[in-house]
Amino acid sequence: MSILRSQVYVWEFPVRFFHWVNALAITILFLTGMYIGHPILDTPGEAVGHFFMGRVRYWHGIFAFIFMANMLFRLYWFWAGNEYSKMRLWKKEFWRDAVTTFKYYTFMTGEHAEHVGHNALAQLMYFFFVWVGGLLIMVTGLAMRGGGDPNGIIQTLFGWVVPLLRNEYQVRNLHHFLAWGYAVFLIGHLYMVFRQDILDDDGTISSMINGYKFELSSHNKKARP
Amino acid sequence: MLRLREGDYLSKSETYYQWARRKGVSRRDFFKFCTFMGAMLGLEATEFPKIVSALQSKPRLPVIYLNLQECTCCGESFLRSSHPLVSDLIFNMISLDYMEVLQAAAGKQAEDVRLKTMKDHPGGYILVVEGSATLGNGGVYCTIGGVSSTDILKQTAEGAAAVIAYGSCATNACVQGAHPNPTEAVPIRRVIKNKPVIDVPGCPPIAEVITGTIVHYLTYGEIPELTNQGRPKAFYEHRVHDNCVRRAFFDAGQFVESFDDAGAKQGWCLYKMGCKGPTTYNACAITEWNDGVSYPIKSGHPCIGCSENNFFDNTPFYTHLAKIPNNALGKDVDQVGMDVIGVAGLAVVAHAGMTAVVKHGEKKAKEGKD
Ligand code: HEM
Ligand code: HEM
Ligand code: SF4
Ligand code: SF4
Numbered sequence: 001m002s003i004l005r006s007q008v009y010v011w012e013f014p015v016r017f018f019h020w021v022n023a024l025a026i027t028i029l030f031l032t033g034m035y036i037g038h039p040i041l042d043t044p045g046e047a048v049g050h051f052f053m054g055r056v057r058y059w060h061g062i063f064a065f066i067f068m069a070n071m072l073f074r075l076y077w078f079w080a081g082n083e084y085s086k087m088r089l090w091k092k093e094f095w096r097d098a099v100t101t102f103k104y105y106t107f108m109t110g111e112h113a114e115h116v117g118h119n120a121l122a123q124l125m126y127f128f129f130v131w132v133g134g135l136l137i138m139v140t141g142l143a144m145r146g147g148g149d150p151n152g153i154i155q156t157l158f159g160w161v162v163p164l165l166r167n168e169y170q171v172r173n174l175h176h177f178l179a180w181g182y183a184v185f186l187i188g189h190l191y192m193v194f195r196q197d198i199l200d201d202d203g204t205i206s207s208m209i210n211g212y213k214f215e216l217s218s219h220n221k222k223a224r225p
Numbered sequence: 226m227l228r229l230r231e232g233d234y235l236s237k238s239e240t241y242y243q244w245a246r247r248k249g250v251s252r253r254d255f256f257k258f259c260t261f262m263g264a265m266l267g268l269e270a271t272e273f274p275k276i277v278s279a280l281q282s283k284p285r286l287p288v289i290y291l292n293l294q295e296c297t298c299c300g301e302s303f304l305r306s307s308h309p310l311v312s313d314l315i316f317n318m319i320s321l322d323y324m325e326v327l328q329a330a331a332g333k334q335a336e337d338v339r340l341k342t343m344k345d346h347p348g349g350y351i352l353v354v355e356g357s358a359t360l361g362n363g364g365v366y367c368t369i370g371g372v373s374s375t376d377i378l379k380q381t382a383e384g385a386a387a388v389i390a391y392g393s394c395a396t397n398a399c400v401q402g403a404h405p406n407p408t409e410a411v412p413i414r415r416v417i418k419n420k421p422v423i424d425v426p427g428c429p430p431i432a433e434v435i436t437g438t439i440v441h442y443l444t445y446g447e448i449p450e451l452t453n454q455g456r457p458k459a460f461y462e463h464r465v466h467d468n469c470v471r472r473a474f475f476d477a478g479q480f481v482e483s484f485d486d487a488g489a490k491q492g493w494c495l496y497k498m499g500c501k502g503p504t505t506y507n508a509c510a511i512t513e514w515n516d517g518v519s520y521p522i523k524s525g526h527p528c529i530g531c532s533e534n535n536f537f538d539n540t541p542f543y544t545h546l547a548k549i550p551n552n553a554l555g556k557d558v559d560q561v562g563m564d565v566i567g568v569a570g571l572a573v574v575a576h577a578g579m580t581a582v583v584k585h586g587e588k589k590a591k592e593g594k595d
Contacts, residue, residue, distance in 0.1 A: 039478055047477040054476035107583050150462035159453035167533040168504040173546050180562030184569045191573045
């Protein structure tokens, strides 16, 4: 049984670029961050010959700024990009879709609305874990960075964070805690992506690489297995 | 030592310089003191003459020192202020008009001195407060002479030029403010809203900050620049970690693993022993304690973050991050993180299994139809 499928260009290059820079940056930030929290390797000898922890912190810093720049760029692309790059949490259709998708994922309905773009549930996950979590982790991270240069611009802009959370200790605690959010996100994200690809055979996984997804032609939809 | 005898009091019009000379301080030592204060306040050398002329021309600034809900460790620190010049000169020089712990007078006589100072210098004295205010049950948990200490604080602050909240009790309620805070101890800032309040946290704090603040006020007519947490910038703008003697070991990745291992003997970094230096803003690593002999980290003990808000709730002291939320649940961040990951992983497996079953069922049903 062959099904007619048409190719749709969904993820423009900037979205794909954002996605993989984001995935790389977060992976490195998570690993370097956890190492900062638990420096498990031993460094023998004299201190003067080593700078290992310093280097880990350095790369955490570099990728922190790559991560932030990348997120800012994506923010711009919500506005500049194509239809599929948008996130419209304030629309009625979005929440209607969220309900149907929720029913689909809880096996209450067998079929789900075709999504060439993201489905609403996936978007909610991006919103909470990547955007809200990301904003908090950036703000707490910048607050900690700012303390190193009391008269610098970062401290001027983010000096309010430490008094807000009462002390920098809690800021650091929150930063560390949020890091785990990304690990949780990744599990759910990968599961949903692979599941979608297998069940609907719509090329979801490769779409984040080449940009194309396969859409069933509408008159064939009912004949779908 | 402080000697609060009759002759020690400065007359109203006498300047600091006149008073110091009368007490036998040489002109040279007087200049040394001015230079030291300037350096401590982080001023440029060109500003030093301003300090000299202020101390030579301005009449003394009276100081009232209140002890509220506290343990007097701040007062002890104050008496042992490190720099010899400072302890010899300044703590005599700032002329405490009222301090329960040190004054000879007691009871009514003592209170009269406080009231007299308040009356003679309206808007012209510095109020130093050690200890927290208490709000619980109308402030009955700390009373002095039958009056709630919070009321005494409010009354005395009324005519003060500025209030120095001296020590962690005064800046963040310290031990008595720890959960569940039965007496409702609160920082001075929460009670005194209409005066400039300068936070000098620490348990105990660095004594020189008081003198520095007074000299700054005399010289410029205003309180020194404060950090985002309301503390004098000259002393509190850096983290202990950023000036620590063990920092090279931190950057190298050389950590003490237990208090008696080889690393401890080598003086390696105490990060893994729960050092809070990376999140603590204080000058310990620079000024050090007891005449600049040492400070806790140098002596081999991790920083417990004594100058940070709620430090007594940021437990345990020997791990570098708090339990979540603080110690109430008794779980550490990574444990909570791992648990959530475990739940998410299980959910994924369960959901995948369910999907397989449902899809299989659908397929069967379809085959049946065909
Ligand atoms: C996905 C993003 C990120 C993750 C997963 C992450 C993770 C972590 C973790 C686990 C720690 C160790 C905390 C501890 O146990 O003490 C840490 C430290 C830190 N992070 Fe991040 N982080 C991220 C983004 C950022 C950003 C955007 C900044 C902003 C500049 C930042 C700045 C810092 C700083 C300054 C520290 C303290 C390191 C030190 O001074 O020793 N991080 N991070
Ligand atoms: C830390 C790692 C990752 C993060 C933070 C992440 C984050 C995201 C975000 C934010 C989006 C939305 C893209 C946008 O609208 O701009 C997205 C979509 C997507 N990601 Fe990832 N991703 C990660 C890893 C991966 C990996 C490893 C894969 C592939 C195996 C993958 C495949 C996809 C796909 C196929 C989509 C589009 C799915 C859809 O229809 O909603 N991601 N991801
Ligand atoms: S001992 Fe503490 S303050 Fe010193 S470098 Fe190590 S972590 Fe930082
Ligand atoms: S080293 Fe830390 S705990 Fe010790 S006195 Fe200084 S700030 Fe307080």
